[in-house]
Amino acid sequence: MESKAIHIINKFLNPIPQYVLGCLPAIAIMGASPKEKFAKKLAWVLRCLGCPFTGLLYSCNVGKDEVKLCIYWLSSKYFSSTGQRNQQLQQLKHRPVGVYAMSVDKERNEFSNIVKYINRCTARASVLDRMSSLVSTYYILVGIIAAISRTTGINNCEDWPFIPLLLSWTIPAILKRVISGTLVVKDPNCEFELQDIQIIMKPGSESYRKHKLFSVTLVAFVSIVYPWLTVFLAIYTPPIGYYCRSQYLTIICSIWSINSALAYINHLIKEHDVEGNEFLHAWFSIWGFIVAILLLFLALLTNNIEWWSILHEEHCRTTCEI
Structure with missing residues (x-):
């Protein structure tokens, strides 16, 4: 033995x-x-x-876009949408990714601020x-x-x-x-919670x-x-x-x-x-x-x-x- x-x-x-x-x-x-x-x-x-x-x-x-890479990790509470039939903002009840992917509405958001906060969460490999x-x-x-x-x-x-x-x-x-080399190195939820930001999304075609x-x-x-x-x-x-x-x-x-x-x-x-x-x-x-x-x-x-x-x-x- x-x-x-x-x-x-x-x-x-x-x-x-x-x-x-x-x-x-x-x-x-x-x-x-x-x-x-x-x-x-x-x-x-x-x-x-x-x-x-x-x-x-x-x-x-x-994809490889920094905004989309960070959005994937955010919970639904940070997103609002105008919906398909009206322009009234509504809180999203689900993440806008995958099958339910949406685009950031650059006209109704302060997009430069969003990019600034996202840049704090990303780095290049x-x-x-x-x-x-x-x-x-x-x-x-x-x-x-x-x-x-x-x-x-x-x-x-x-x-x-x-x-x-x-x-x-x-x-x-x-x-x-x-190929991409973009890494999300900081939890975007922490960054966006500190700034108390809502991201307005628009439905895709x-x-x-x-x-x-x-x-x-x-x-x-x-x-x-x-x-x-x-x-x-x-x-x-x-x-x-x-x-x-x-x-x-x-x-x-x-x-x-x-x-x-x-x-x-x-x-x-x-x-x-x-x-x-x-x-x-x-x-x-x-x-x-x-x-x-x-x-x-x-x-x-x-x-x-x-x-x-x-x-x-x-x-x-x-x-x-x-």
Whole structure:
């Protein structure tokens, strides 16, 4: 028993695979949050890890304009709108983002003041920060190529990394960081609360609303369906069949698909603040923690092929025929 314990400890002392370290920035970029407290920042990272729709909505639908980037984090109490049929200002009961996106009415706002306050909340990413973001892209792309190459029938008795392929849905957030470079570094709610500002929004055109509905729905579809590509490739990677690796990946993909569907429905119902329903926010964060543990254990299984035997299936230990 003592010798087995020492053997397990020695396994944990093995260097962490480079592709795991290379993918960590992708999670951090996807879950970047301007919240002031560390606990809230961590909760948002876990939420994005447990619910891909949350991170992809911000990366793919907000754009790179500083005003829109900050508006995403503001609660509905800071917004008013003239509505469609009259010019009387009404307090918005939901955030003007995503499907319900609106534009800032520059004629009825002191737009220069709004920009001034927003500039206090934003910063430009450094060249080093942008270039380091590409490291994750490199490991993810190599992981995708490795996954496809293993399905061609090339026998290799070493496990290939599933984690880069699993996290390939984070690429839009990484590319946005590299190309745009604008970061929201301070919670806009704190800045606008101090100034007691109301932002007057104007509804978009019918074509604009249809475009937003389509784009957000497309993000939801990708969030729900895309992760299953990993399971599909794992089935056709030696040992070919729906065995331990595919079954393990199914657990992670099921979590992502269910949570992304719930987040999309919650978004359609309308959200008062960025966290939305507090119970769903806690739910997503808890599942994000569980996914983090599953990914860590997956990295250990990949680095120690013999550990797959704990799943009690004859095809678990090897990925090829010797």
